[in-house]
Amino acid sequence: MEKVTIKNITAQLLDIPIKRPHQFSAVKVSSKSFVLLKVELSNGIIGIGEGTTPGIFWNGESVETMKLVIDQYVTPLLLDQDPVLTEALLQKMNRQIRGNYFAKATVEMALLDALGKWYNIPVHQLLGTLHKDKIPVRWALASGTPEGDIEEAKEYVTSGKYDNFKTKSGKEAPEDDAKRSIRIAEGIRAHSTIGIDPNGSWDRLTSMKWMGDFFDAGIDFLEQPLPPQDVEGLARLAAMKKVPIMADESASTIDDAMRLAKADAADIFSLKIHKAGGMKNTIKVAGIAEASGISCFGGTSLESSIGTAACVHAYASIPNLDYGSELFGPDWLADDPVKEPVTIKDGYIYVPDKPGLGVELDEEKVSAYLRQ
Ligand SMILES: [Mg+2]
Structure with a gap:
């Protein structure tokens, strides 16, 4: 041959x-x-x-x-x-x-x-075997106002498209951000929950001060409140046992994952295939999490259907993907460079089953x- x-x-x-x-x-x-x-x-x-x-x-x-x-x-x-x-x-x-x-x-x-x-x-067979054939997807609320976000969340829940959410923060002062997130969480708590992601823009004291209120508002997780290098700060927040602490920017590579696990600095790892250096490394990060009692969340770098398909192949093989995913990239883009986009419906994204990534340019x- x-x-x-x-x-x-x-x-x-x-x-x-x-x-x-x-x-x-x-x-x-x-x-x-x-x-x-x-x-x-x-x-x-x-x-x-x-x-x-x-x-x-x-x-x-x-x-x-x-x-x-x-x-x-x-x-x-x-x-x-x-x-x-x-x-x-x-x-x-x-x-x-x-x-x-x-x-x-x-x-x-x-x-x-x-x-x-x-x-x-399909790529998932190259990576191992599947744990699920579909995984939950959250939508990121970003209308610009708490009222707009609450309205948008209700529309998605009513239509059945998405039923859990994330909100981006970090643009305003941490104090205002925290209050805005609580308003959104309280506005939607009858039917769904949100996680908050300040992308590392808060400080330790603000984060600590609001943890009790976040817990009372039913917020699902607090993602990367502190700068990526402040692993000790994340450990302090996690030790408060209020809202689960998710590490994203801090938990990029397999070495980061080990350091966080040893420091008890996160309850959840947000996975991202790009930050980890690929699908195989992402599964290794999830393995470190599994051995450490840490849950996983399927993060996104806002890919089109090509990168999103790669994410699904990896994430769907991970047993401790307890928090679902945020693989809404193809819905967020105005167009997709493939003939048939990946399937996202009823709050789930489905694992492509065609050869390779399963999407055609x-x-x-x-x-x-x-x-x-
Ligand atoms: Mg994030």
Whole structure:
């Protein structure tokens, strides 16, 4: 049998509009940028991967840095190599390129998509076996006012599309943010719950002061209230045993996960395939959580159906995904560069069952959103 090798790698930038501007703690965005990666094997199979970040504020990477790292440093390492030895290729990348986890995850995604298509099996079978065939999805409320958020939540619950929510905070003073979150939680508590995500913008004292009120308002979790490096602060909040503390920015890599677990600094890990450096690493993070009695939540970097499919393949194999997910990216974008988007309905996202990631590129849309 002729040996199959990696023949060609191309990375393109896409800018896709979103349905409405989204306020993070640090920035407001009105479109989302992606790296679209194609890895072509010598047998003609093309695997696709998608790289995207919440923004450069999040971990220091952007789509532009990902494209540069892939073009300049990853491609020479992978060309003419055997794609079957994916783990060895990933280790080689790790030895030669420090950090840049979002870029590495994009490469892993395209390699596993190619292998899945070649073997004619979905990516989740390359990763292990499924624990669930669908996982719950929360929607992020971001209308701009508490009344608007309560109204939006009620509409989603009535239509059956989503029944649990997250709210972004960090734009206002921590004190005002806390009060706004409590108002939203109290406004929707009859039918659903919210988690709060200040993206590391609060301080220890504000967080401690409001923990009791968050608990009384029925808030589900407090995600990354403190800056990523303040693991000791997270441990103090977790020790209060009020609202469960979720680590996101603090819990990026498998090493971070170990450090947090040892410090009892989180009740929940928010997983993200890009921050961990790929789907396999994400499952390793979940394993550290499982052994430490920590629950998992399926986080998003707001991917299109390509990256979202990769997330679902990984998350749906994780037994301790107790808090569901926030994989609403395809619903939040105004368009999706695939022929058939992933299925999100009745508050769940379904695991694709076609070979590879299970999504097919729509080349016309790709051309329309290609950065010139
Ligand atoms: Mg977060």
